[in-house]
Amino acid sequence: MQDRPNSRELIEAVAAFLEQEIIPATDDARLRFRALIAANVLAVVGRELAAGEAPIYGEYERLTELLKVPTESAGSQSGETWHAVIYTLSKILCAQIRAGDWDDPADFERALTHAQMTVVEKLRVSNPRYLKAFARAD
């Protein structure tokens, strides 16, 4: 186990450095823009670390249900393996959608629900503010 600061705390320190020291100190608009992007990217990574594996396992479970393949328990694989499994299952789902296998309205609705949930899970990490504004606008 590594000493503190942990990875989240280090990321927060770098983001704060960019926001408080670099961005105010530059009058180069382009550099400033990129520094803002960099700070935002670090915030995304920080939220991803904080979210842990729970959303990933949820996506995996939904995919196994849609594709009718056996589901393994959450603790049985490491995070990296789950990523690879989800990638493969999503590829299969994509190929089936494109082939028209999900065109039946009830099937399409189920796949659509899965896609919406997955996208919302991604946005909780990548842009929670957008997600909130989106819900309000609707």
Add this chain to the structure above:
Amino acid sequence: MAEIAQVALQSALETWLAHETSSAVTVSGLAQMAGGASQAIWRFDLHIADGVWRGDYRLVARRQMGGKIYAEALDLAAEFEVLRAAYKSGVLAPRPYWFAPDVLGSATIVMARLDGETIGRRIVKAPEFAGARAILPEQMGAALAAIHQIDIEAHGLRASVPSSSLTPAQAHITRLEADLDRIGEPHPAIELCIRWLRHNEPPPPKKRVLVHGDYRLGNMMVTAEGLAGVLDWEFAHIGEAAEDIAWGMVREWRFGVDQLHFSGISAPEPFLAAYVAHGGEPIDVARLFYWEVMGNLDWAVGTLNQADRHLSGDAPNLEFASLGRRCAEIELEALSLIATALRGTEASHAR
């Protein structure tokens, strides 16, 4: 190094433009502006001593650097042809002056330099553009109608801009699928939306027109008085008017002012009414909605393309990298649109 390159370019521009104008010329104030990854943009002033061109000009030189970002983008020679046709047809656009395939090793366009703002986020929010926002929808509608009435044959554009034997919608879908396959990341949300597009294609357009291909606020030069010119013609092609009409409705191009459906500055109606009043074909609601969904898909896959340029090592760049994580925003919007169409309600899962 930078200074040497600049001196060399100044001298090359003077030699070329003296030849074009049959006059002694002086280039001054040459400076590089923020350009794209595939083009360099330089601003300069030109004094022409005598002859028919005699006078002083405020200009930009756009130079092709390296490869094109998008396979379907025009090269500078074709873009010059399109811009010239647009300008001659009375479209509000910067006047194109000269093109040469090789100025110091790069194809170069010289065109009029317009002053103003192109940053969408500023135009939709800054107080100094309040007056512009009031008239831009009408101005953008009128300009787009003029673009769509450009005579493709009379200007010989058929040879210089892409067209497809497929319907415009199918041409888009085919390209989206090819991009997804090349990038290789699974995106069930995009695949579902593409399926919806395949099943809901409106009847083919009665007429094919010259489509600008990127008709949104960020490509308008805007002053306090409103529209000064339509820029960035590199995605021009022969297609369907609805492509351009709906592109400014896409949520991303509302620049955060989501409730104003047209470009974050107004409801669609004043824009659509001006388009028709200036000779554009009326567009029905279903076709507009269809192309708004298509526009979202174009932009969603666009973010993946940009991220892929970073990941593939083609153009390593933090901004491109960060766009990969923005795809979900556009997917949410596209899914919400088709869910609304399918369920007849707002998308409850989006909350």
